[in-house]
Amino acid sequence: MTSTRTLLDRTFGLPDLPALRAALGDCAIASELPRQRGEEFVLAAYELLAHAIEHGGGGQVRVHRAGGQLRCQVRDCGPALPAGTMNGCGLGVARALADQLDITRHCDGTTTTMAMNIPVAQARR
Amino acid sequence: MRVDAHTLAVEQLELGQHAFAYYDDDEVRWEVAAAFTGRGCALGHKVIIVPDPAVSRQEAWQRITAWSGVAEQALTAGQVTCASMREIIYPDTRFSAARQLVRLREATEGARREGYAGLRLFIDMRWVHDLGLGTEQMLAWEASADELFATAQFGAVCSYDRRAFEPEVVEAMRTGHPVALLGRPGDLRAYRSDEGCHLIGDADIATRPSFRAALSAALDAAATGSALIDLSRLCFLSAGCAADLLRLGAASGCQQVVVRCSAVQARMLRRLGVGSLSWLVLEYPADAR
Numbered sequence: 351m352t353s354t355r356t357l358l359d360r361t362f363g364l365p366d367l368p369a370l371r372a373a374l375g376d377c378a379i380a381s382e383l384p385r386q387r388g389e390e391f392v393l394a395a396y397e398l399l400a401h402a403i404e405h406g407g408g409g410q411v412r413v414h415r416a417g418g419q420l421r422c423q424v425r426d427c428g429p430a431l432p433a434g435t436m437n438g439c440g441l442g443v444a445r446a447l448a449d450q451l452d453i454t455r456h457c458d459g460t461t462t463t464m465a466m467n468i469p470v471a472q473a474r475r
Numbered sequence: 476m477r478v479d480a481h482t483l484a485v486e487q488l489e490l491g492q493h494a495f496a497y498y499d500d501d502e503v504r505w506e507v508a509a510a511f512t513g514r515g516c517a518l519g520h521k522v523i524i525v526p527d528p529a530v531s532r533q534e535a536w537q538r539i540t541a542w543s544g545v546a547e548q549a550l551t552a553g554q555v556t557c558a559s560m561r562e563i564i565y566p567d568t569r570f571s572a573a574r575q576l577v578r579l580r581e582a583t584e585g586a587r588r589e590g591y592a593g594l595r596l597f598i599d600m601r602w603v604h605d606l607g608l609g610t611e612q613m614l615a616w617e618a619s620a621d622e623l624f625a626t627a628q629f630g631a632v633c634s635y636d637r638r639a640f641e642p643e644v645v646e647a648m649r650t651g652h653p654v655a656l657l658g659r660p661g662d663l664r665a666y667r668s669d670e671g672c673h674l675i676g677d678a679d680i681a682t683r684p685s686f687r688a689a690l691s692a693a694l695d696a697a698a699t700g701s702a703l704i705d706l707s708r709l710c711f712l713s714a715g716c717a718a719d720l721l722r723l724g725a726a727s728g729c730q731q732v733v734v735r736c737s738a739v740q741a742r743m744l745r746r747l748g749v750g751s752l753s754w755l756v757l758e759y760p761a762d763a764r
């Protein structure tokens with residue numbers, strides 16, 4: 351059975367971005383992502399946060415480690431965007447950097463989940 | 476405050492570095508401390524915080540843990556501790572720079588024995604008033620501390636309340652430390668040198684107007700010649716700001732724009748199409764190509 355460890359769980363808005371980026375970086379380091387991959391995790395996660403701020407004014411972010419991955423889930427409460435419209439420059443970069451990116455639309459917002467694989471030697475710890 | 480060649484964002488601070496920080500606001504005062512602590516905990520460093528003697532430890536804990544989930548776990552595990560300067564110099568009651576160096580060396584060795592990679596120390600310099608130290612003694616202590624940083628097992632931030640020290644003392648401290656930190660995490664500052672435009676801090680949705688303004692000024696100054704845009708001290712560059720750089724560079728009259736950056740920034744700029752731009756040159760660490 352895969353264990354899940356929550357590293358961060360917060361609501362956020364624009365003023366929270368610097369603290370959140372620092373906390374995301376701390377999560378990447380604590381999960382032993384290689385340094386450059388950790389920086390890419392912060393960048394990809396930030397683009398999800400920025401998208402949520404632009405479209406919903408903010409939301410909720412949860413970072414957890416599960417199944418050999420570090421995952422960042424961002425839920426916003428903005429108007430649900432039609433399929434195919436979530437392709438901005440930032441989300442394009444997030445999609446290119448992530449090992450996995452899923453977008454789920456709800457009647458009251460959108461949940462975006464981004465995951466990066468933790469190298470096997472680190473994931474076993 | 477002024478930014479120059481020795482200014483860094485707190486997130487980029489490493490063991491072996493001795494940094495100056497400042498604040499003039501009771502909210503902002505915790506931000507550098509919290510970011511420094513959170514990053515230290517994530518990297519497996521022991522962290523000692525010496526807050527303003529007038530602030531309760533409970534408040535210090537709350538402010539630090541509000542920033543980083545990692546720091547919250549580290550507090551309960553004893554990785555982060557809070558101390559007063561009176562406790563650090565105990566059983567002495569008078570401050571002595573030489574004795575202080577011995578104590579901090581012992582604390583670093585103790586942290587290493589406990590299995591930590593090193594010791595981070597954050598000091599709110601208001602303690603000098605609590606112990607009745609004069610400015611000259613404080614300057615002497617700061618100058619004598621260099622040897623502690625030589626082994627890269629100890630790193631420290633000395634934080635000055637601009638409301639409690641004379642402006643010339645604060646400026647002497649800023650220039651006297653090997654590293655001077657930005658006022659708060661998330662800030663973006665820029666300065667120009669003979670070489671080009673240097674950006675420090677975070678380029679994101681909040682600082683995007685400042686980022687654009689700094690770039691525009693640098694590109695305008697270069698006219699039809701070559702411009703250097705140094706991003707290497709940015710601790711964050713968003714995709715939107717990176718796209719702005721490409722747009723503004725293309726619209727400028729510059730014959731060449733050299734972008735000095737990190738490997739991660741270079742990869743993002745390539746994804747945005749830098750490879751097809753003949754006027755743009757990426758300059759980044761050779762081992763990351």
